[in-house]
Amino acid sequence: MPLGPSDVEPDAKPGYPGGKAEGRATLEARAERLTELQELLYANGVAGTVDEAGRGQSLLLVVQAMDTAGKGGILRHVVGTMDPQGVETVGFKAPTEEERRHDFLWRIRPHLPQDGFVAVWDRSHYEDVLIHRVRGLSAPEEVERRYGAIRDFERELVDSGTRIVKVMLHLSKDEQRDRLAERLDRPDKFWKYNPADVDERAVWDEYMEAYRIAIAETDTDDAPWFMVPADRKWYSRIAVQELLIHAMESMDLQWPPADFDVRAEKRRLAAS
């Protein structure tokens, strides 16, 4: 059985003995490796590298979390160190009226990563089994149906050459209170504060239960979930960074060979 929210301490830092200062140094040092791998992935996209089955490779990072858990910081300090040329970030907001008229995956599909790209989803199709379950935005049997639809959807993606890494940034309810309080203390943070966030705190346990079920239903070998403790922002960043590094290392990427005659091009260039 996969781990759920209750199995992981939000203030833990599994696998990392150091503290905050060391963690920040690690983040900076490992950004180089992350960037190198992402360039390698992108290079293969540009070169059109495919496997025996004719598939290119790409990476999809799904980030889910309660508010203030640090999604923005992951985008900025982890995703933001990669070359924006090969990274596509999408923030999924509340669906529009048109989007609501379609199946829940309809608005998701246009954002699948192209070959060579890293796609990053800030919220995702999981909202349709999280808030929809907690707030009853869809009928229970529809929510049930969606777990299977998500498994099929992600399997299809993996089969077409996309690695999937799914992260839940796991924050404690107390830490969230502190972070919301900070927004109320600082006029330069008011814009980040939304009174609805306090309403959501009233159903915190229901959200944790919805996460537990969603993760149990959709944690597969091909599209695994990772519960990342998020009470320490610096820790969650290096944890997600390592997940990305590991995913790309497992792709066994090589620099694409020249598809032109290198010596002939050198002569042509020298004469130009």
Place this chain on the structure above:
Amino acid sequence: MPLGPSDVEPDAKPGYPGGKAEGRATLEARAERLTELQELLYANGVAGTVDEAGRGQSLLLVVQAMDTAGKGGILRHVVGTMDPQGVETVGFKAPTEEERRHDFLWRIRPHLPQDGFVAVWDRSHYEDVLIHRVRGLSAPEEVERRYGAIRDFERELVDSGTRIVKVMLHLSKDEQRDRLAERLDRPDKFWKYNPADVDERAVWDEYMEAYRIAIAETDTDDAPWFMVPADRKWYSRIAVQELLIHAMESMDLQWPPADFDVRAEKRRLAAS
């Protein structure tokens, strides 16, 4: 008369007395200011701030250049330091068949910045008066028509609240040869090399002339062109960084006020 390529030395570093090491330190130090301003812009987008005419604000950076001039480095080391949440980068490649069937601005319009966003265009509608002029991809009278169409288009954008900064990264032909040669020397750079780049060198002067005309026709007070010397990558990066900082400073942005009762929210939060 606006400056054209022949008025600017590609290896100059106007306004900056320091050297490379100092330039890199400047880039890092000023990234903080850039990021602060961009967050301010984004905050106002989120808050829905509008002026008397009901307009929000946004910023559009257009980057044009010959190959190897360093567009990628600008995206990574300047644009990449901002919060990806509020930045939308688009790379305009050669148009598809469908795009070619429409007016040249048709594929451009969907990528206008939303309020609060910084849009960055890696190539742009200017390709339609640059390569189209040099390679005769459109009839001369159509190219002529487009200068006016671009002026109208950009004026419309500015009128709706978007600041426009247009940059030509100005590289020398010799420096380009060196950079292409490096790609041919390093197997990890082969993927960046395109034999067509050498073909374009044969019409280098025609490109410079096309830039000169395009800039003369479309350099306006509202949507000015900046010729940024690009033989020194570190210089072109701090130059573009300053242009972005200056553009956002001129917006006179303030942190949006709370649209809720701060004290009441503090009580509600404490009780949650």
